[in-house]
Amino acid sequence: MAGELDTSQIKDWRSIVTLIVFVITNIIAPLIADLFLLAILAIGRQEVHDGTIGVDNIHPIDIMVFFLTLAYIAISIDASGLIRYLAFRVLKAGGHHGRRLYFYLYTFFFVLTGCIGNDPVILSGTAFLAYMTRVSSNIGRPRAWIYMQFATANIGSAILVSSNPTNLVLAGAFGIKFIHYTANVIVPVLITAIVLFPFLLWIRFNDEALIPRQIKMHELPDEVLDEDPINPNIPDSRGDTHERQLQEILNPFLDKVGAVFGSVIMAATLITILAINAASQRGSETPVFYVTLPAAFVMLCWDVGYGWWFRDKTRTIARRARLIDRAKQEEPRKVNAEHAAIEKADGRFDLAPMSPTTNVASLSATPDEVTNTPNAKAQVHDEVQTAGPESTPSESQRQAHLSDRESDDDRAEHGKRLLERDHEKISLQLLLEDAAWWLRETFPTVAAVLNHLPWKLVPFAFCMFVLVQALVTKGWVPVFAHGWDHWIEATGVFAGTNIGTTILLSRVVQEWVSIHRSSGIAIPQRTFWATVYSMAIGVNYGAFSTAFSASLAGLLWRDILQRKEIPNEDRDVTRYATLTLSEYQP
Structure with missing residues (x-):
């Protein structure tokens, strides 16, 4: 049977085995671990509750809200x-x-x-x-x-x-x-x-x-x-050129006004947090997000209002980019059609492909205007050189004509733009892309900040909190704490890195304190605080x-x-x- 098998066409054979690749990232891995533990009933409601709501002075929700709201203010200043x-x-x-x-x-x-x-x-x-x-x-x-x-x-x-x-x-x-x-x-x-x-x-x-x-x-x-610099948060067609x-x-x-306003909000927020925390009896009894959440909301309202006030200016810049992008997309089809028409009329003509810039400058040109004479090429070259803010009257009229075709209702304009796309069906993805474009051109700062917020930190941190809490409830953290106690006695203090290690080491040190308290042997204050602050240094440097x-x-x-x-x-x-x-x- 093996001798009759023809392997000469093995490259054309179809495999009966399908390879499915699952990409495991730093965000997905802890989530899969949590779901697996929930599926086998190794953890339950209590671990999920304590890992999200918090216990023993570690409150994940408070930490995440504080961090995201403060990050919004900081990234808004950056924007x-x-x-x-x-x-x-x-x-x-x-x-x-x-x-x-x-x-x-x-x-x-x-x-x-x-x-x-x-x-x-x-x-x-x-x-x-x-x-x-x-x-x-x-x-x-x-x-x-x-x-x-x-x-x-x-x-x-x-x-x-x-x-x-x-x-x-x-x-x-x-x-x-x-x-x-x-x-x-x-x-x-x-x-x-x-x-x-x-x-x-x-x-x-x-x-x-x-x-x-x-x-x-x-x-x-x-x-x-x-030239006046263009806000990089507004979608434009300049690309990542030299x-x-x-x-x-x-x-x-x-944006001087936005930068000053954001800096004032950030300074006031940090000063208020330090003042409230210093006035508390022990640590932060008042959740710090009580301060950062209203401050971030004020910053968000400012960004939305500022973007809406200057929406005409930002939309003009984005509209110009949209015209150029549309011209780039239509150019191959237009060049092929013109090439075919000229070859049909006279096979001797060979139309060279036009550059994207040339096509933009001749958006309003009709097919009859397309020629292959040197004078026509020179005319197109002159139009390209004069395109810009200080353009000729004919170019200004052409740009005004293109701008007038844009609907005042941006949503309707975006829908029209979707309907005009040839060989492309409207889908949820296209609608979402269109909505994202409208958001970027109307509220560029808000769109940029929301895009750059560290959203990946949220599922990662919550999953790590739940995993560490599972170690606590299943009795593993006390085991680690005993090992930590022997490690401290032998080597002194040690620090870890990353937020997952910070959560785990914090639980271990808390249990280490409980072990000494129950045994009646107090931990020297110098050793305890050296442990805590070396960990603080380590989790930052170790990044x-x-x-x-x-x-x-x-x-x-x-x-x-x-x-x-x-x-x-x-x-x-x-x-x-x-x-x-x-x-x-x-």
């Missing part, structure tokens, strides 16, 4: 362009001196992270550094700059409780007042920042290709610098570890680098983070 503008001012202050600029950016990112947290700094700072290093002709690789920024973002996040959700878990678990927390960690954090900079500059990245003494930056033409990268660095957009998954900020950092086409593999993080981590770990 106003303030961080990008401040980075531009730092860039101007550093000039073309590479090492001086490296120091200025190092200090800037460290201070900014201490004030508003690491997520907004990573979100905006990473993109800024990616553009800056790309438009610099003598910076070979951005490695020194992006690793510096990520390290300082994780160091600075240890200063304030509000800078990192892991800090809030520790403060709530052990009843630490926010002002006491900052007072105890600020000295080691500052020492770390002082020691780390020379290590990065003269040891880790001591290479002219990474940090040149003189930075040669490409320059923009004066007419481009004189000129746009230069514009976002050397001519950044800044810059040997893997992206050590923190959600690391995952966000990796996603931004991938979007900016900057190669950065896991082995690179392990290679460059190991020495740096060992250098500044206390």
Whole structure:
């Protein structure tokens, strides 16, 4: 039977086995674990309740609401362009001196992270550094700059409780007042920042290709610098071109009113939190989200109202982008039709493909106007060169004609646009995409903030809380606490990393205290607080570890680098983070 089998056409055989690939991410893995434990009845209602509502001074819902609402304010400030503008001012202050600029950016990112947290700094700072290093002709690789920024973002996040959700878990678990927390960690954090900079500059990245003494930056033409910068939150068709990268660095957009309002809201929120927490008897008796939730709502109302007030301006910019995008989509079909018509009339003609810009400039042209003569080509070239804000009267009339065709009712216009799509059926996906476009062009700040909020943290954190609570109810945490007790006696204190480890270690330390209390042997205060604060340092510093998954900020950092086409593999993080981590770990 085997001898009669013809294997010459084996490449054309169809497999009877279908390979189904399930992608397991850091978000899905703990969720699958929770569902599996629920399915086999290993955990039940009590574990889910305690892991979401909270117990023993750890309240996951309070922590998540606090973090998301404060993150909304911080990212709204970032969406106003303030961080990008401040980075531009730092860039101007550093000039073309590479090492001086490296120091200025190092200090800037460290201070900014201490004030508003690491997520907004990573979100905006990473993109800024990616553009800056790309438009610099003598910076070979951005490695020194992006690793510096990520390290300082994780160091600075240890200063304030509000800078990192892991800090809030520790403060709530052990009843630490926010002002006491900052007072105890600020000295080691500052020492770390002082020691780390020379290590990065003269040891880790001591290479002219990474940090040149003189930075040669490409320059923009004066007419481009004189243009009003466009809000990057508004959808436009400029793309991620070289000129746009230069514009976002050397001519950044800044919403002054929104930046000032957001900064005032953030400052008032943090001061109120510190005042209420300091006035409490022990730790934070009043949930901190009682302060951040109203503040975030005020910020949301401001963003919505501000976007609605200037909706005509933002829609005009977005409409121009929509026309260009539509022209790009229609161009292949139009070129093919024109090519076929000309070949049918005279086979000797060979129409060259038109560029997207040429097609945009001739949107109102009729088929009769399409010729292959040199004069016609020159006319099209002249139209392309004159297209812009200061266009010729004919071009202005053409743009006005196109704008008049846009309906005043944006929803109706979007529906019409969907109906006009050839060979494409209306689906829920198209309707959602259309609604998202309308939201981006009407409320650009709100859309940008909602898109960049750390939503992935919510399911991940809740699932980790439930898993740790399952260990508590099943008796594993007391076992870990006994092991912890022996570990402390032998080696002193130790710290972990990531929010999952923070939750687990907080429970272990709480059980460790209970064991000593029941045995009548008190834990020395020095040992106890050294354990807590070393853990606080470790969960922040350890985020810059040997893997992206050590923190959600690391995952966000990796996603931004991938979007900016900057190669950065896991082995690179392990290679460059190991020495740096060992250098500044206390």
